[in-house]
Amino acid sequence: MPSTAPVKLELLHALPATATDRPPLLLVHGSYCGAWVWEESFLPALAQAGYPTYAVSLRGHGRSEGDATFASLADYIQDVESAIDRLGGRCILIGHSMGGLIAQHCLRPGHGLAGLVLLSSVPPNGLAGAALNMMLASPELWFQFGLLQSLGPAAVSAALIRKALFADETPDAEVLRLLPRFQSESLRIAFDLTTPPPLPRPDPAVPVLVLGGTADPLIPLGALHQTAAHFRAELAVLEGAPHGVMLDPAWVAPTLERIISWLQSYRLHGKTR
Numbered sequence: 454m455p456s457t458a459p460v461k462l463e464l465l466h467a468l469p470a471t472a473t474d475r476p477p478l479l480l481v482h483g484s485y486c487g488a489w490v491w492e493e494s495f496l497p498a499l500a501q502a503g504y505p506t507y508a509v510s511l512r513g514h515g516r517s518e519g520d521a522t523f524a525s526l527a528d529y530i531q532d533v534e535s536a537i538d539r540l541g542g543r544c545i546l547i548g549h550s551m552g553g554l555i556a557q558h559c560l561r562p563g564h565g566l567a568g569l570v571l572l573s574s575v576p577p578n579g580l581a582g583a584a585l586n587m588m589l590a591s592p593e594l595w596f597q598f599g600l601l602q603s604l605g606p607a608a609v610s611a612a613l614i615r616k617a618l619f620a621d622e623t624p625d626a627e628v629l630r631l632l633p634r635f636q637s638e639s640l641r642i643a644f645d646l647t648t649p650p651p652l653p654r655p656d657p658a659v660p661v662l663v664l665g666g667t668a669d670p671l672i673p674l675g676a677l678h679q680t681a682a683h684f685r686a687e688l689a690v691l692e693g694a695p696h697g698v699m700l701d702p703a704w705v706a707p708t709l710e711r712i713i714s715w716l717q718s719y720r721l722h723g724k725t726r
Contacts, residue, residue: 455531460519462532463488463510464539467500476567477540478716480508481533483550483573484638485606487515490549490697494705502713504545509536511555514636521638526645530558543567547712549699550671551575551646553680561653568719569661569684570712573669573696576676577683579649586673591616594670605637617671618697620704627702652683661686662715664708666694687715 465488478499480491488508499506511532513521533555537544545568548556553574560566576583587594597613606614614635615628655661663681665672667690674690681688689711695701698708 455525455527457512457519457524457528459531459535460512460517462512462518462536463514463516464536465489465492465496465508465510467496467506469500469503469505473503473505475504477505477507477544479533479536479540479544479546480506481546481548481552481556482508482510482514483552484642485601485635487511487517487634487636489515489634490699495547495699495709498705498709499713502716504716507536507540507544509533513639523641524639525641526555526558526649529555529642533559537566545570545716547572549573550696551642554579554646554649557652557684558649560656560659562656564656564659566656566659568716569659569686570715571661571663571680571684571686572708572712573665573672573698574663574680575646575649575672576680577649577652578679580646581648582679583672583676584647586675587670591670602638602640602643606632606635618695619701620668620693620695622703623701631700655684657685660715660719662689662712663687664689664691664711666691666696666698666704668693669696671696689715 482490487510491508496506510517511529512519543565546556547570549572553571556569594616597609600608611628611632614632661684663677663686665677694704698704
C-alpha cells in the first residue's frame with residue numbers, strides 16, 4: 454500500500470498536429486531525474502509520429518509536489534496510476550529503468566493499458582542480480598552509486614553520470630549540461646528495487662516491448678532476456694547502446710525508431726495486424 458496520500462504531479466505533454474484516435478503514451482522516468490529527461494527528444498518525436506504523448510514526474514521529482522525522501526515503490530506506482538487516470542484510463546506506458554518496474558506493476562487486473570514499453574528496465578525480480586553484476590564488473594561504479602544513493606548527486610562526479618548513462622563518445626559538454634538537473638532519490642527505493650513485491654500475472658492481451666543496450670552497466674543483457682521471458686515480449690537489443698538512451702545524442706534516434714516501429718505494428722486494441 455502507498456505510504457502517503459496522492460500529490461499533484463507534473464505532467465508534460467506534446468500533441469500531434471491533427472486529432473487522432475490513438476491511445477496516449479505516458480512516459481515514466483527512472484531514478485534521480487524527472488519528466489524533463491523526455492522533454493527535448495521523445496515528447497516531440499512521438500507526437501510528430503501521431504501519438505498524444507505525456508511524461509509524468511513522480512512525487513518529489515521535477516516540478517511535482519510531495520517529498521520523495523522516504524517514498525516507496527508503492528507510492529510511485531500510485532503516482533503513475535493517478536497519471537493514467539488523468540489520461541482517461543487507457544494508454545501505452547513507456548517506462549525507463551526504475552520507471553520500467555513501476556510500469557510493470559501497473560499492468561494489473563482492470564488496468565486498461567493498451568501496451569507497455571520497458572526501456573532499459575529493472576527486471577521483474579528486481580536489481581539483486583544486476584547489482585551483483587555491477588559489483589563484479591565495475592566495483593568503482595558500484596561504490597559511486599552507493600554515494601549517490603546516500604548523499605545525492607553533489608557527492609559524485611560527472612564521470613559517474615557519464616559511465617552510468619552515456620556512451621564513451623558522448624561529448625563532455627553534453628554530460629555537464631545535464632548534470633545539474635539530476636536530484637536525490639528516495640532513501641527507501643533502493644531496497645524496494647532490489648527486492649520488489651511479486652508482479653501480477655501478465656496480461657497476454659497487452660503487447661510488450663523490452664528494449665535495451667549491450668553497453669548498459671546498470672541493466673545487463675541477461676536482465677533484458679529475463680524481462681522479455683516473463684512477459685513473453687518482443688525483445689529489441691541495441692548493440693552498443695548505453696543506459697540513458699533518451700538522453701544520449703547518438704542513441705535517441707535509433708531508440709525512437711525502434712519504439713515507433715513497434716507502436717505502428719499494433720492496432721488500438723493491442724493485437725497484431
